[in-house]
Amino acid sequence: MKTRGSMSAGDVTSESAHRLANAAGERLPALELRGLALASLDAPLYVGPLHGRIVSARPRGRQPLTNSTDGFIPIARAMRRAAPPPLRPEDADRHLLYQWSVQTPKDEVAFMERAYRRRRGRKPLLLREDFCGTAYTACHWVESHPRRRALALDLDPATLEWAREHNVPPLGQAADRLDLRRSDVRRVTRPLADVACALNFSYYLFDTLAALTAYLRKVRRSLAPGGIIVLDTYGGWESQQVKEEPRKVKSPGGTFSYIWEQAEFNPIDNRTLCHIHFQFAGGTIWRRAFSYHWRLYSPAEVRDALLAAGFRHVEVYWDHEPDTEKKEDYRVTRRAENTPGWLCYVVADA
Numbered sequence: 001m002k003t004r005g006s007m008s009a010g011d012v013t014s015e016s017a018h019r020l021a022n023a024a025g026e027r028l029p030a031l032e033l034r035g036l037a038l039a040s041l042d043a044p045l046y047v048g049p050l051h052g053r054i055v056s057a058r059p060r061g062r063q064p065l066t067n068s069t070d071g072f073i074p075i076a077r078a079m080r081r082a083a084p085p086p087l088r089p090e091d092a093d094r095h096l097l098y099q100w101s102v103q104t105p106k107d108e109v110a111f112m113e114r115a116y117r118r119r120r121g122r123k124p125l126l127l128r129e130d131f132c133g134t135a136y137t138a139c140h141w142v143e144s145h146p147r148r149r150a151l152a153l154d155l156d157p158a159t160l161e162w163a164r165e166h167n168v169p170p171l172g173q174a175a176d177r178l179d180l181r182r183s184d185v186r187r188v189t190r191p192l193a194d195v196a197c198a199l200n201f202s203y204y205l206f207d208t209l210a211a212l213t214a215y216l217r218k219v220r221r222s223l224a225p226g227g228i229i230v231l232d233t234y235g236g237w238e239s240q241q242v243k244e245e246p247r248k249v250k251s252p253g254g255t256f257s258y259i260w261e262q263a264e265f266n267p268i269d270n271r272t273l274c275h276i277h278f279q280f281a282g283g284t285i286w287r288r289a290f291s292y293h294w295r296l297y298s299p300a301e302v303r304d305a306l307l308a309a310g311f312r313h314v315e316v317y318w319d320h321e322p323d324t325e326k327k328e329d330y331r332v333t334r335r336a337e338n339t340p341g342w343l344c345y346v347v348a349d350a
């Protein structure tokens, strides 16, 4: 069975994971399976880098096998309730693993609607999703209302192709309202959108304030009158630490581990190198399924870049929910307590 570090960096495709898994002989003895299910119940779990996102994870409480009344739940029942069967490496698809691990498109759509309504008193209809990847958010957007349309932009043809194959067909007729385009986000300014978003910190790839500001200027030109931009940021002292943070993910496809690695951080220029690894039953690991060279921007830097690009009325929505197992509770906030890891949205008017 493959273990962490045994696969070469950055070259792992789902096909190679498939081959490796097969070579490793995937079938686990029953005892081992049971051991895994017990481990997933009993071991400390790590919840979503702040709710399913790709930032630092905080440990959450144990989930005991026993309950308070009869003190015992038969293992089979506990397994059924608490953990779906392990996801087999040969069934793993890196985009699905990513979506299951770090994306919460329904919540994102709800948040963007709330932020727009608060400013404009009406429903936003056209979304521009920058750095859309598999366009998971844009797909949820067009599904959420029959008059909603979305423009989803990404540079990577393979990721867009995956989106077309997996995320678009289930939309049915709503797919007609989705414009999935291969393009650099800095090259497109039409159609004019009500909401533009760059989520999961994708804009961190602009590693100078000048580059970030130039991008934001383009986005501003792509917004309709009354349009807003929604960006997310993460921080806290743990975000600057070199570390690996595992978290169990119970997905519709089965249970697996998502590992967020902060491999490098340079305090002089705030550049960081992060990786996402996935680990499966028996220890097979898909190293560096995704890697990011980012500059860690603070909300204050993002605000300054937004203002320099001509945006106005910049507000920070801070997550006030301390329990990472619960849904985020974003509220407009001017002063917040610094914590090991935090998340917020920055919203501004064009």
Ligand SMILES: C[S@@+](CC[C@H](N)C(=O)[O-])C[C@H]1O[C@@H](n2cnc3c(N)ncnc32)[C@H](O)[C@@H]1O
Binding pocket: 103, 130, 131, 132, 133, 134, 153, 154, 155, 156, 159, 183, 184, 185, 186, 198, 199, 200, 202, 205
């Ligand atoms: C971290 S993924 C973001 C996925 C998704 N937005 C999310 O919320 O998880 C970053 C994506 O940005 C794309 N990308 C990088 N530079 C780009 C650019 N200049 N224009 C458009 N897409 C870009 C990459 O191809 C990649 O799919």
